[in-house]
Amino acid sequence: MEDGQETARAQGFEELRCYQLALKLLEATYKLAKELPDYEKYNLASQIRRAALSTVLNIAEGYGRYHYLDKLRFFYIARGSLSETRSAFIAAHTVGHIDEAQRDWALTAESETQKSLNGYIDYIRRQQQGRKEFGPTVLKEDHAEYIVLPDSLIPDSPIPDSQSP
Helix, strand or coil: CECCECCCCCCCHHHCHHHHHHHHHHHHHHHHHHHCCHHHCCCHHHHHHHHHHHHHHHHHHHHHCCCHHHHHHHHHHHHHHHHHHHHHHHHHHHCCCCCHHHHHHHHHHHHHHHHHHHHHHHHHHHHCCCHHHHCCCCCCCCCCCCCCCCHHHCCCCCCCCCCCC
16 A cells, blocks of 8 residues: 555455355365266266356356346356256255255255345346446347247157166
């Protein structure tokens, strides 16, 4: 500090509480993935790592965007990935890979992260950065038509019976 002026401290996504909490959950998912049996290497282990990593990466990417609607899009993706991480911990417990205490810790950590992320989303919505420069509908989707096939045209895909050879 010179002449009584404070040096501005650079703030970034690393300072966000939701990001810090998501990192703790990411760390726990990597520990879990490492401890899973080999046959889960390309299934549950891969999926839980990708979901938790997607959470932190999308928080960071959303933070780096300018227009508030663009920011929100990435924060919504992060929130979805966070829910996917929660589900993976529930699945790991259901099939016996983790005990109840580990599952409960993960569910609490996910819940705290989601509350923090929802609070940040609410803040961004109220702030509406970029609205004046670009208008409120710059990222609005034009009307899109979606083709829906009738049931008669959708091929049957029966689920194989567990007793079938």
